[in-house]
Amino acid sequence: MATKEDNLKAIISHAKEYGFVFQSSEIYDGLSAVYDYGQMGAELKKNIKEYWWKAMVNMHENIVGIDSAIFMHPTTWKASGHVDAFSDPLIDNKDSKKRYRADVLIEEHIEKIRLKIEKDVAKGIKRFGDDFDEEQFKATNPNVLRNQTKIDDINARFKAAMDDDNLTGIKILIKDLEIACPVSGSKNWTDVKQFNLMFSTEIGAVADSANTIYLRPETAQGIFVNYLNVQKSGRMKIPFGIAQIGKAFRNEIVARQFIFRMREFEQMEMQFFVRPGEEMKWYEYWKEARLKWHLSLGISKENYRFHDHVKLAHYANAATDIEFNFPMGFKELEGIHSRTDFDLKQHEKFSGKKLQYFDPEINESYVPFVVETSVGLDRTFLAILSAAFTEEKLDNDTSRIVLKLPIFLAPVKVAIMPLTRKDGLPEKARDVLDLLKFDYNCQYDEKDSPGKRYRRQDAIGTPYCVMIDHQTLEDNTVTIRDRDTMEQERVVITKIEAILKNKLDIREVLS
Ligand code: GAP
Numbered sequence: 001m002a003t004k005e006d007n008l009k010a011i012i013s014h015a016k017e018y019g020f021v022f023q024s025s026e027i028y029d030g031l032s033a034v035y036d037y038g039q040m041g042a043e044l045k046k047n048i049k050e051y052w053w054k055a056m057v058n059m060h061e062n063i064v065g066i067d068s069a070i071f072m073h074p075t076t077w078k079a080s081g082h083v084d085a086f087s088d089p090l091i092d093n094k095d096s097k098k099r100y101r102a103d104v105l106i107e108e109h110i111e112k113i114r115l116k117i118e119k120d121v122a123k124g125i126k127r128f129g130d131d132f133d134e135e136q137f138k139a140t141n142p143n144v145l146r147n148q149t150k151i152d153d154i155n156a157r158f159k160a161a162m163d164d165d166n167l168t169g170i171k172i173l174i175k176d177l178e179i180a181c182p183v184s185g186s187k188n189w190t191d192v193k194q195f196n197l198m199f200s201t202e203i204g205a206v207a208d209s210a211n212t213i214y215l216r217p218e219t220a221q222g223i224f225v226n227y228l229n230v231q232k233s234g235r236m237k238i239p240f241g242i243a244q245i246g247k248a249f250r251n252e253i254v255a256r257q258f259i260f261r262m263r264e265f266e267q268m269e270m271q272f273f274v275r276p277g278e279e280m281k282w283y284e285y286w287k288e289a290r291l292k293w294h295l296s297l298g299i300s301k302e303n304y305r306f307h308d309h310v311k312l313a314h315y316a317n318a319a320t321d322i323e324f325n326f327p328m329g330f331k332e333l334e335g336i337h338s339r340t341d342f343d344l345k346q347h348e349k350f351s352g353k354k355l356q357y358f359d360p361e362i363n364e365s366y367v368p369f370v371v372e373t374s375v376g377l378d379r380t381f382l383a384i385l386s387a388a389f390t391e392e393k394l395d396n397d398t399s400r401i402v403l404k405l406p407i408f409l410a411p412v413k414v415a416i417m418p419l420t421r422k423d424g425l426p427e428k429a430r431d432v433l434d435l436l437k438f439d440y441n442c443q444y445d446e447k448d449s450p451g452k453r454y455r456r457q458d459a460i461g462t463p464y465c466v467m468i469d470h471q472t473l474e475d476n477t478v479t480i481r482d483r484d485t486m487e488q489e490r491v492v493i494t495k496i497e498a499i500l501k502n503k504l505d506i507r508e509v510l511s
Contacts, residue, residue: 008327011389012258014401018460020044020385021259033255033263040460041381043411043441045266048380049245051409052268055293055510056243056373063241063270064234068222070247074213076221077198079350080343081314086217087194089162089170090253096184101253102170102192105179106158113147113154120144163311167192197250199263215249220372222246223271224343227368228355231273238357238368239282243270245377257328259378266377273368275359276341282371283318283338290334290373291322296509298406299387305330315342322375324383333383334375341367384409388461403461404484408506412462413440414496417453419469421446429468432478432493440500458483463503466496 015021019038023030037045057065077083089102117138124137138144154177161169171192180187199215216222223242230242245268252261259265274282287306294304302325309319316337324333344355344367356365388403407413416433418425426446436442443462445453450467457465465481467488472478479488480496491499 005328007386007389008258010391011327011386014389014459015041015385033252033261035259035262035378040411044384044405044409045377045381047409047411048377048384049268051506052293052375052377052380053243053245054506055296056241056268056270059510060241062236062239063243063272064230064236065243065245066223066226066230067244067246068219068226070216070249071203071213072216072221072225075350076225076347077214077217079346080221080224081346082198082214082217083196085314086198087196088253089167089192090195091171091174091192092190093181093184093186094188094190095186096181098181098183099253100181102167102174103158103162104254105174106154106170106177109177109179110151110154113151117144117147120147159311167194195251195253197252199249199251216247217250218248218374219244219246219267219269220271220374221343223269224347224370227271227273227344228357231357238359239272239274239278241270241272243268245269257326259382260326260328260331262378267374268377268380269372269374271339272371272373273357274371275362276366276369279338279340279369279371280318283336286371286373287320287336290336290375294322294324294333294383297384297387297409299383303383303387304333307332313337315339324379326382327386333379334373337372337374339370339372341369343370344368400455400458402458402483405461405463406509407463407503408509410461410463411441412443412457412460413464413504414500415443415445415453415457415462415465417445417450417465417467419450419467423470424473425468425470428472432466432468432496435493436496436500439497440504454481454486464500 020041022036024034024036025031091102092099125132200212202211203213248267305323307321307323318338321332322334323330348355358365388405390402393399418429463483467479476493477490481488
């Protein structure tokens with residue numbers, strides 16, 4: 001049976017083979033946690049961005065989109081708290097000289113214990129079949145209970161140490177758990193230190209600290225500092241939202257799991273500005289709206305869950321993650337945060353400029369509260385790719401790999417194929433291509449047998465293949481093959497556009 005790790009490996013290798021994702025600078029052995037999107041990946045990514053923008057900006061009268069710069073005045077990051085507090089606890093192994101996130105070492109240790117519980121459960125299922133009661137087993141089996149107590153104890157100590165910023169406590173926990181370095185096998189650890197995740201560089205020619213600027217670690221601050229510009233120039237009335245899609249940079253210590261955790265990635269964020277006191281209503285609204293957006297991608301509901309934050313960041317009065325069942329398990333896909341008026345008040349304080357909004361309905365000025373939705377574009381890409389990746393057994397004892405992508409996200413919408421490379425079929429096929437290429441991303445493919453060409457298109461998720469054959473020359477009909485059913489229908493050329501238009505209509509999906 002294929003494990004989750006095997007699945008991830010298969011997806012990574014498929015992504016490389018078909019031009020979705022490449023390791024950055026691969027010819028120099030790659031750059032850790034940095035990836036490039038290839039010819040198919042760039043199309044898929046662009047389509048995801050457009051779909052998000054349509055749902056968040058175009059479908060809402062009171063949300064507009066901006067595109068702010070990556071570089072911002074350094075005081076922005078002082079005000080937001082990132083200079084002082086945007087850090088992870090790190091620890092080095094003195095023998096291997098490898099650096100780890102202390103919290104991740106502990107979480108991985110917990111995961112190992114959790115897997116022991118899963119193993120015991122699997123044994124129970126095997127032994128008792130349909131009569132197996134998992135809940136009762138977990139509540140009574142001595143092995144499971146012992147392991148669950150271990151997990152609870154570690155979690156309690158870990159949480160207490162993190163809450164108190166007690167780095168010594170975290171090191172003691174690592175020692176007590178006898179966690180060894182996966183590379184050297186030794187338990188010879190340094191003290192735990194906080195490590196700021198922001199990348200810095202210098203602006204201009206002089207390299208002194210006054211000129212230090214940062215690559216933004218989130219796109220949100222570009223929205224906060226522009227909120228009055230947008231409100232005034234767009235005559236926006238509260239409640240209103242500002243959205244943006246853009247790159248963010250974090251010097252992640254643990255860089256693994258493909259495009260899940262990258263050092264350079266993209267966020268799709270929206271800050272919703274509301275009247276103070278109304279933030280919880282909007283927080284609940286956006287929680288639901290964002291889950292609905294994910295479900296509109298056609299991935300089944302069981303793959304998503306909310307994970308409410310117990311310990312809130314200093315700026316938040318409510319926060320939740322939408323987690324997705326990635327090939328490596330449930331992990332954060334999107335964050336929804338009620339950020340209070342913290343950021344705007346901080347920017348008022350540090351800039352000395354008033355950032356108040358005059359609310360004509362209640363005749364009052366105030367600093368708005370903000371509810372934020374923040375989803376990683378690359379994580380959305382990985383979620384969609386992994387849900388679409390299907391290995392299918394076919395009737396004739398063969399199999400195919402097909403990407404069952406939502407049609408509106410597929411990189412290539414239609415492949416145009418002449419049956420043979422002679423008898424005027426390529427010319428006729430190019431006429432069909434000319435007809436469609438203005439509206440749809442098409443691929444012309446005349447190499448290899450039709451079967452091989454269909455497999456190639458299945459592998460990149462092309463929903464329709466149009467085959468031009470000898471009958472086409474006689475009556476202007478073609479066959480159009482459906483990716484998922486593999487069924488072919490003969491239609492007149494002039495009908496192809498109407499079929500595609502109908503299938504690509506996202507009205508129903510988005511309403
Ligand atoms: N403005 C709020 C904010 O940045 P976050 O939870 O730190 O919140 C939001 O990030 C989203 O950005 C995450 O849910 C995730 O999808 C994505 N993200 C964060 N760090 C990432 C990384 N290193 N690589 C890829 N995506 C990342």
